[in-house]
Amino acid sequence: MGSTAVPGLKAKPIIDIMPIVKNIEIINTFNAKMIEIGYEPLGELGIKGRRYFRKGGENRTHQIHIFQFDNDFEIERHLAVRDYLKSHKKDVIEYGKLKEQLANEFPKDIEGYSSGKDDFVKNLERRAIEWRQKNKR
Structure with missing residues (x-):
């Protein structure tokens, strides 16, 4: 669902995965198993209702963002940005340039x-959600 899911977008080599579950509270019971396979459980980490796991520490290779099925806002926000960027090459180029500049800085x-x-991402999210809502009709 992240930058690596958008063809042509410059991205760090990190795979973002977004499973959707029936009950988010149950996910906490899998923390030990996730540690066994190399993931670090970090709870919500700034996004209410999410369970976040990363693999690779500071040099992470994978991130798992788990949401409960009825967390419509977060699910929609993430998928809208991905889908919007897949359809808007100009924004992909602009976002890629910004990411490259910041990665160097x-x-x-x-x-x-x-x-x-x-600021760029918040503006992008707003446009993406509006675009997705308009195209759902």
Whole structure:
């Protein structure tokens, strides 16, 4: 569901996966199993109702963002951005340039990198959700 899911978008080599589950609370019972296969459980990590797992620590290779089936806002937000970018090449190019610039500026500072793209991403999310809503009809 992340940048690697969008053809042509510059992306760090990290796979983002978004399983949807019936009961988010049950996911906590799998933390030990996730650790066994190399994932670090980080709880919600800033997004209410999510269970986040990463693999590879600071040099992560995979991220799992699990949501409960009725968390419509978060599910919709993530899928809308992916689908919007797949249909809007100009935005892919612009976002890719920004990501590359920030990666060069903040090579070891994920907070700086994330903060640098925050305004762009919020604006992108808004456009993507509006686009998706309009195209659902």
